Structure formats: C-alpha cells, structure tokens
Amino acid sequence: MMIIMRPGASQEQIDAVIAEIEKQKLTSHPIFGVEQTIIGAVGDGHYVAREIFEALPGVMEVQRISKPYKLASRQFHEHDSVFPLDGFTIGGTEIPIIAGPCSVESREQILEIAQAVKEAGANALRGGVFKPRTSPYAFQGLGEEGLEYMAEAREKTGLPIVVEVMAVSQIPMMEKYVDVFQLGARNMQNFNLLRAIGETRTPVLFKRGMSATLEEMLMASEYILIGGNTRVILCERGIRTFETATRNTTDINAIPVLKKLTHLPVVIDPSHSTGDSAFVSSIAKAGVAAGADGVIVEVHNDPAHAISDGKQSLTPEAFAKMVKQVKAVAEAVDRCLVDSPLPLRIPYGDGKG
Amino acid sequence: MMIIMKTNATPQQVEAVIASVKSAGLNVHLSQGVEATIIGAIGETHNMPTELFEVLEGVEAVQRITQPYKLASRQFHPENTILPVDGFTVGGEEIVVIAGPCAVESRSQIIETAIAVKEAGASALRGGVFKPRTSPYSFQGLGEEGLEMLAEAREKTGLPIVVEIMSQVQLDLMVKYVDVLQVGARNMQNFNLLRAIGETRTAVLLKRGLSATIEELLMSAEYILAGGNQRVMLCERGIRTFETATRNTTDINAIPVLKNLTHLPVILDPSHATGHADYVAAIARAGIAAGADGLIVEVHPDPAHAVSDGKQSLKPEAFAAMVKQVGQIAQVMGRSLVSVNGAYQSARQGWA
Numbered sequence: 001m002m003i004i005m006r007p008g009a010s011q012e013q014i015d016a017v018i019a020e021i022e023k024q025k026l027t028s029h030p031i032f033g034v035e036q037t038i039i040g041a042v043g044d045g046h047y048v049a050r051e052i053f054e055a056l057p058g059v060m061e062v063q064r065i066s067k068p069y070k071l072a073s074r075q076f077h078e079h080d081s082v083f084p085l086d087g088f089t090i091g092g093t094e095i096p097i098i099a100g101p102c103s104v105e106s107r108e109q110i111l112e113i114a115q116a117v118k119e120a121g122a123n124a125l126r127g128g129v130f131k132p133r134t135s136p137y138a139f140q141g142l143g144e145e146g147l148e149y150m151a152e153a154r155e156k157t158g159l160p161i162v163v164e165v166m167a168v169s170q171i172p173m174m175e176k177y178v179d180v181f182q183l184g185a186r187n188m189q190n191f192n193l194l195r196a197i198g199e200t201r202t203p204v205l206f207k208r209g210m211s212a213t214l215e216e217m218l219m220a221s222e223y224i225l226i227g228g229n230t231r232v233i234l235c236e237r238g239i240r241t242f243e244t245a246t247r248n249t250t251d252i253n254a255i256p257v258l259k260k261l262t263h264l265p266v267v268i269d270p271s272h273s274t275g276d277s278a279f280v281s282s283i284a285k286a287g288v289a290a291g292a293d294g295v296i297v298e299v300h301n302d303p304a305h306a307i308s309d310g311k312q313s314l315t316p317e318a319f320a321k322m323v324k325q326v327k328a329v330a331e332a333v334d335r336c337l338v339d340s341p342l343p344l345r346i347p348y349g350d351g352k353g
Numbered sequence: 354m355m356i357i358m359k360t361n362a363t364p365q366q367v368e369a370v371i372a373s374v375k376s377a378g379l380n381v382h383l384s385q386g387v388e389a390t391i392i393g394a395i396g397e398t399h400n401m402p403t404e405l406f407e408v409l410e411g412v413e414a415v416q417r418i419t420q421p422y423k424l425a426s427r428q429f430h431p432e433n434t435i436l437p438v439d440g441f442t443v444g445g446e447e448i449v450v451i452a453g454p455c456a457v458e459s460r461s462q463i464i465e466t467a468i469a470v471k472e473a474g475a476s477a478l479r480g481g482v483f484k485p486r487t488s489p490y491s492f493q494g495l496g497e498e499g500l501e502m503l504a505e506a507r508e509k510t511g512l513p514i515v516v517e518i519m520s521q522v523q524l525d526l527m528v529k530y531v532d533v534l535q536v537g538a539r540n541m542q543n544f545n546l547l548r549a550i551g552e553t554r555t556a557v558l559l560k561r562g563l564s565a566t567i568e569e570l571l572m573s574a575e576y577i578l579a580g581g582n583q584r585v586m587l588c589e590r591g592i593r594t595f596e597t598a599t600r601n602t603t604d605i606n607a608i609p610v611l612k613n614l615t616h617l618p619v620i621l622d623p624s625h626a627t628g629h630a631d632y633v634a635a636i637a638r639a640g641i642a643a644g645a646d647g648l649i650v651e652v653h654p655d656p657a658h659a660v661s662d663g664k665q666s667l668k669p670e671a672f673a674a675m676v677k678q679v680g681q682i683a684q685v686m687g688r689s690l691v692s693v694n695g696a697y698q699s700a701r702q703g704w705a
Contacts, residue, residue: 214598241594241602245567245610249594252605253627256635257598274606282609282643289642289682290635325685329642332681 001026001041003053006060009037013058020056024048036060046070067261071225072218072232077263083231085203086160086179088123088338090233091265091293095330096338098162098205098267098296099319100126102309103139104146112301113316114153120320121327123338124180125150125159126296130166131308132186139307147177154179162205162296168196175202185209185237185272188220198227205296207235207269210248214257221264233265234258235296236287238273247275247312250283255290267294271312277303280314281322285329295326354379354394355416356406362390366411373409377401389413399423420614424578425571425585430616436584438556439513439532441476441691443586444618448683448690449647451515451533451558451620452672453479455662456492457499462654466669467506470652473673474680476691477533478503478512479649483519484661485539492660500530507532515558515649521549528555538562538590538625541573551580558620558649560588563601567610574617586618587611588649589640591626600628600665603636608643619644624651624665633667634675641682648679 003017014030014037021028021041026048029040041053046069050062067073082092090096099122104110114125129146131139142149150161160179165171166187174181180203187193188209197204204224208217221232236255238248250273258266268287270280284295300306300313314322327337356370367383367390374381374394379401382393394406399422403415423429435445443449452475457463467478482499484492495502503514513532518524519540527534533556540546541562550557557577561570574585589608591601603626611619621640623633637648653659653666667675680690 211595213596238606239594239596239602241592241604242564243566243592243604243606245614246606249592249602250605251594251596252603252636252639253591253596253599253632255639256627256632260631261598274609278613279606279609283605285642286605286608286639290639328685329682332685333638333678 001045001048001050001053002063002065003039003041003059004061004063005037005039005058007035009058009060013056014039017053017056017059020053024052067218068215069218069222071230072221072262072264074261074263079263081230081263081265083203083265085124087158090267093335094338095288095292095326095335096123096294097121097323097326098124098126098294099299100162101128101300101306102298102313103128103131103307104142104149105307107149107152109301110146110149110153111156113299114157114159116301116316117299117319118157118159120299120316121323121337122159122299122319124162125153125157126162126182126298127153128164128182130164130170132164132166132184133308144173147174151177165193165197168193171196171200175200178202180205180233183207188212188217191220191223194220194223195227198224198229201229201231203231203233204229205233205235205267207237208239208251208254210238210240212239214254214261218258218262221262233267233294234262235267235269236273236292237269238275246273246279248273250274250286252283252286252290255287255292259291265293266291267296268292269296271296271298271309271314275312277312277314277318280312281318281325284322284326288326288329288335289333291333297322354398354401354403354406355418356392356394356412357414357416358390358392359411359413360388362411362413366409367392370406370409370412373406377405420571421568422571422575425574425615425617427614427616432616434583434616434618436556436586436618438477438584440511443620444646446688448641448645448679448688449476449620450474450676450679450690451477451479451647451649452652453515454481454653454659455651455666456481456484456660457495457502458660460502460505463499463502463506464509465654466652467510467512469654469669470672471510471512473652473669474676474690475512475652475672477515478506478510479515479535479651480506481517483517483523485517485519485537486661497526500526504530518546518550521546524549524553528553532556533558533586536560538565541565541570544573544576547573547576548580551577551582554582554584556584556586557582558586558588560590560622561592561604561607563591563593565592567607567614570611571615574615586620586647587615588620588622589626589645590622591628599626599632601626603627603639605636605639605643608640608645612644618646620647620649621645622649624649624662624667628665630656630665630667630671633665634671634678637675637679638682641679641686641688644686650675
C-alpha cells in the first residue's frame with residue numbers, strides 16, 4: 001500500500017502513520033518528496049483494510065499496490081484451475097456448454113429440453129427453480145418440485161445439473177440435488193450466502209453482478225474460496241450501461257482480464273449479456289474467441305410461450321447451430337468442445353471435507 | 354409513432370393531438386383502452402421529432418416505432434454495403450486490418466511502422482497527425498508535415514492511409530492526402546464536421562462516441578450519408594462504463610446489433626476498447642468471431658517510447674501473431690483477411 005500524505009503534513013502525523021504500519025506487521029518505506037511525503041507499507045497486506053490509514057490525520061489518499069484478494073489471484077495460484085464436473089473438466093482444453101431453460105416450468109418441459117440440448121451437444125443442464133424475478137408478481141419458480149424434475153432429467157440424459165441458489169436456507173436441500181450451484185448476479189455480494197456456499201464442497205457458477213467491477217467480483221469469489229470450496233467458476237453475464245439496444249452490455253474485456261488476474265475458469269452467458277436470441281450465437285463465438293472456458297446459454301423448446309426470458313432463449317435447433325459454430329471457433333483457438341459426456345455420474349469428493 | 358395520452362386526458366386534448374398528427378401529414382389510428390388512449394401516427398416519421406407531440410397537453414409519452422435514421426438502415430438498403438478502398442473491399446467477404454501508430458511522430462517512425470505492419474499482414478496504415486488529446490499540454494500532432502510522411506509511407510508500401518480529421522478547416526488539406534478520413538470518438542457528434550465530410554466522396558471511418566448509444570452512432574452516420582457520401586464504415590472502440598480494469602469497455606454486442614440494424618461495414622478497435630496491449634489480440638479475435646468486417650489496431654515499433662497510447666500499442670511481432678490468430682477465426686467464419694500484394698492503385702482515381 002502507498003500512503004500519500006497531504007502537502008504540509010506534520011512530522012507527528014507521518015510518525016503516527018509509520019507506527020500504524022508497523023502495528024499491522026508491515027514494513028514502512030517513506031519517500032520524502034518536494035511537496036509531499038509518500039509512505040510505502042510493504043508486506044502481505046491483502047487483509048489490511050485501507051480505511052485504517054485513510055482515517056489517520058494528515059493522510060490524503062491510500063493506494064493499494066497488491067491485489068485485495070489472494071486465493072483467487074494468479075500470484076497465489078499460478079496455473080489455471082482445472083476441475084472435473086461429472087465426466088468432463090472445466091478450465092482446461094475442453095470447453096463445456098451448459099444449456100437449458102431460464103426456469104423449470106413443468107416435468108415435460110424440462111425433460112424435453114434436457115433431451116434436446118443433450119442431442120445438440122450440451123454438457124450440462126441449467127434450469128432455475130428459485131427465481132430472483134424483478135417483479136414480486138412474476139413466476140417465482142417451482143422450488144423443490146422443480147429440483148425433482150431436474151434430477152429426473154439428469155437420470156434420463158446423464159447431464160449434470162446447474163441450479164441457482166438464492167438463500168442460505170436453501171443450501172442443505174439443494175446440495176442433495178444439484179451438481180453445480182449457480183450464484184446469480186443479484187446475489188454476487190450476498191456475503192452470508194457466499195460464506196455458506198464456501199462451507200459446501202459443491203462447485204459454484206459465480207455470476208458477475210450487474211454493476212460490479214472485476215475486482216469486486218474477485219473479492220466476492222474470495223468469500224467462497226476462504227471457506228475451502230475451491231471449485232468456483234466465474235461468469236460474465238453483461239453489465240449495466242447507458243446502451244439500451246441490448247438488455248445488458250457484454251463486457252468482453254472481462255474474459256482476457258479475468259484470465260490474467262485469476263486462475264479460476266471463466267465462462268460467458270451470451271443470453272443475459274445480450275437479452276436477444278438474435279445475438280446469442282455471435283456473442284458465444286466472441287466469448288470463446290476471447291478465451292472463455294465455457295458457455296452457459298438459455299434454451300427453450302417454445303420460447304414464445306416461456307414463462308421467463310423467452311426473448312433471449314434459443315430454440316433447440318438454433319442452439320444446435322450455435323454449438324457447431326462455437327466448436328469451429330474453439331478449434332481455431334486450439335481448444336475443443338467436450339467430446340462425449342459420460343452417461344453416468346462420477347461422484348467428486350465426499351461432500352464435506 | 355405512438356402517442357400515449359395521460360389517463361385523465363380530456364376528449365378535447367385527444368382531439369387536439371389528432372389534429373396535430375393530421376397536420377403533420379400523418380394518418381391517425383386511435384385506440385381507446387380502459388385506462389389510457391393511444392394515438393398511432395402512421396407515415397414517414399423518421400425525420401419528425403417526438404417533441405412535436407410531447408409538448409401537447411394531455412400527452413404522457415411519445416414512442417417511436419420506426420427508426421429515426423433511414424439511409425443507414427437495413428430496411429432502406431437490405432444488402433451489405435461493400436466499399437472499395439484501394440485494391441480491397443470493406444463489408445464483403447474480406448476482412449480488413451488497419452494498423453499503425455496512434456500518432457505520426459517522425460518520418461523514420463512512420464515508414465518503419467508501415468513496412469512492419471505490411472509485412473505482418475495489415476491492409477491499411479493508420480496514423481494521426483491532428484491529435485485530440487485530453488490535455489492541451491500533450492503532443493498535438495505534426496499536422497501537414499505528418500501527412501507528407503504518411504503519403505511517403507503509402508508510396509513505399511502501397512498501403513492506403515487512414516487519418517483522423519478533427520475540424521472542418523482541415524478538410525481541403527486532408528482530402529488531398531488521405532484514403533480514409535477517420536472521425537474520432539470525440540467528434541462523433543460534431544455535426545458541422547459530419548455534414549462537411551458528407552459533401553466529400555472520401556471514405557470515412559466513423560468512431561462511436563465514448564458515451565453514444567448505437568442509435569446515436571447511426572444518426573451521426575446519417576449526417577454523412579445525407580450529404581451523398583455513402584462510403585461510411587462504423588467503428589466500435591469501447592464505451593465508458595463503471596469498470597476501471599480497462600480503459601474502456603468493448604461493447605461487443607454492438608457488432609451483431611449494428612450488423613442487424615445497418616448495411617454499413619462495422620470495424621472493431623480493440624486497442625482503444627481495452628487500452629492495454631495484453632488484451633488486444635483476444636478482443637480482436639472476439640470481434641471477428643462476432644461478425645466484424647475489420648479491425649483497426651495501434652502498432653508502434655517502440656511502445657515504451659511512444660508519444661501517445663504506448664500502453665495499448667502492439668509491437669510489430671505481437672501484431673503479426675494477432676493477425677495469424679485473427680486469420681484463423683476469419684476462416685471459421687467463412688471469411689478471409691485482405692491479402693495485400695503491393696499493387697497500389699489510387700482509390701481516388703478508381704472511385705468517383
């Protein structure tokens with residue numbers, strides 16, 4: 001950290017800052033300039049809050065030099081994290097594709113879509129049963145009944161299931177069913193939920209908040225990592241900007257920036273990041289071309305009558321076409337799609353531990 | 354246009370709006386709902402401001418149904434516009450790669466860069482001679498001297514030159530030298546400049562403003578098209594957002610959205626859109642995968658000592674690696690990079 005003193009700060013104020021640095025078990029390194037004094041605080045300071053120094057008299061500004069996160073950083077873990085998810089891996093050469101409806105609407109709907117996306121090349125099935133809808137009057141999801149349907153879809157297709165968790169209270173029940181927790185954009189900074197997920201050993205698809213910076217996203221992922229759950233997949237799903245032509249703005253820069261800052265796998269959600277099925281395929285290709293490790297896409301057998309996100313959902317046919325295009329792009333960047341997911345579940349770990 | 358009346362609008366207010374719609378030469382389609390009355394104004398409305406009806410009493414909101422631009426729209430011109438620029442085309446199957454320094458700094462710098470980018474596979478040379486720098490104390494460009502140097506680089510390499518124009522007063526001078534006029538992000542809504550460029554027949558690379566919506570970009574293109582200059586390329590160069598990890602945020606959605614809304618070619622500038630050389634190749638690949646018709650990339654022989662934009666400039670070797678990667682993506686998309694074999698024919702002779 002660099003602590004920049006105000007012009008004219010007194011020697012006592014400077015000494016007080018140096019004393020505080022030493023109290024935090026860091027080494028002080030003052031630089032006396034013509035106009036101002038800058039004091040470097042050297043050491044492993046990722047756990048030291050900037051506010052400690054900002055509050056001291058005579059301090060103008062505190063700048064962090066090292067990253068405020070550690071476990072998520074590439075300095076801490078140099079090589080890409082590659083982990084298995086039910087018959088395939090994420091973060092390595094293989095690019096998994098997760099597909100399915102926004103919401104589980106009925107048994108028939110999810111079974112039909114699961115079969116269709118599997119045939120089209122999906123490696124995992126998504127489907128929400130607890131839905132964080134903007135309006136409290138909108139469909140809120142089928143709850144545990146929906147999880148039963150998802151489990152049946154998994155039995156029938158062999159696809160692992162990715163389901164959003166919205167509250168700490170849902171964790172024990174959901175853990176019994178799901179292969180991957182999804183942590184939605186609106187919960188990216190729900191720190192109690194993050195800590196609770198960190199205590200589980202279920203992999204997490206971790207979505208970026210609508211107005212979260214990449215640093216904030218990595219800080220939030222750190223909450224899960226410190227609990228010992230190391231299987232975190234980051235997801236760019238578009239940010240809020242002034243542009244209204246699309247639902248969100250895909251921050252495609254986030255892909256190479258995250259790959260540089262962190263070892264965690266990074267996937268792209270072109271459905272939410274555009275909000276329009278006409279643009280999903282282009283952005284899926286762009287994501288993989290930029291270095292994404294996977295794609296999560298909304299697919300519905302009847303988008304016009306979907307309960308939610310119909311406008312951004314692909315039909316199974318359009319999805320099959322997208323998979324072919326993404327495969328070609330993956331090969332152009334020396335990656336590949338998952339060849340053939342195994343039909344049986346491969347348990348990973350033993351739950352807690 | 355749809356004119357939505359307030360729930361408590363009086364019949365007299367509705368009548369007044371209807372009269373106003375008719376006097377604007379439009380047809381009326383009245384729909385009386387349970388809570389509100391909606392008046393459809395049907396006809397040629399792209400050149401009509403919504404304010405015309407917004408100011409009337411009893412009006413809650415006015416919504417446009419058709420796009421406020423015409424010449425730039427795909428409805429008006431369903432096929433892609435394919436622009437010839439000096440031995441290649443933009444907007445067709447070929448993908449153009451424009452490369453060069455942010456600013457022309459010296460004769461040796463621009464000629465060295467031109468030769469290097471050409472060898473690496475560039476199809477055109479960029480270089481600024483009038484620089485819109487944030488600080489008035491920063492280097493402002495070499496002016497006409499820089500144009501002479503760019504012209505010499507073109508003679509030596511056969512690469513057409515793309516140069517930013519900042520002001521109408523530069524136009525007469527610039528059209529004598531340049532193959533493509535660049536309108537920078539900060540001038541996207543410099544409407545006098547746009548109109549003046551519309552009067553020329555020089556190709557234009559129109560960059561999106563830092564906080565301009567896609568619709569505003571297309572409206573600006575309309576200014577140039579309305580003057581009769583149809584050789585307009587649009588350029589996504591990143592927008593201003595809350596994210597600070599990169600200089601700008603590449604709005605990659607803009608590529609398929611623009612290709613859907615307009616027939617004009619769409620180029621991506623991964624250098625400004627990221628602000629960091631480390632990310633340029635990844636975003637260049639993403640742009641082509643998303644359907645862009647070309648790239649404009651900053652390349653400098655010595656980025657550490659560049660007068661401007663050093664941090665986002667690629668070295669010639671990194672640029673060559675990027676071109677190879679982009680070529681592979683282009684192939685997958687059923688397209689190919691422009692192959693430049695040195696045959697220089699003046700676009701200004703070939704295109705009237």
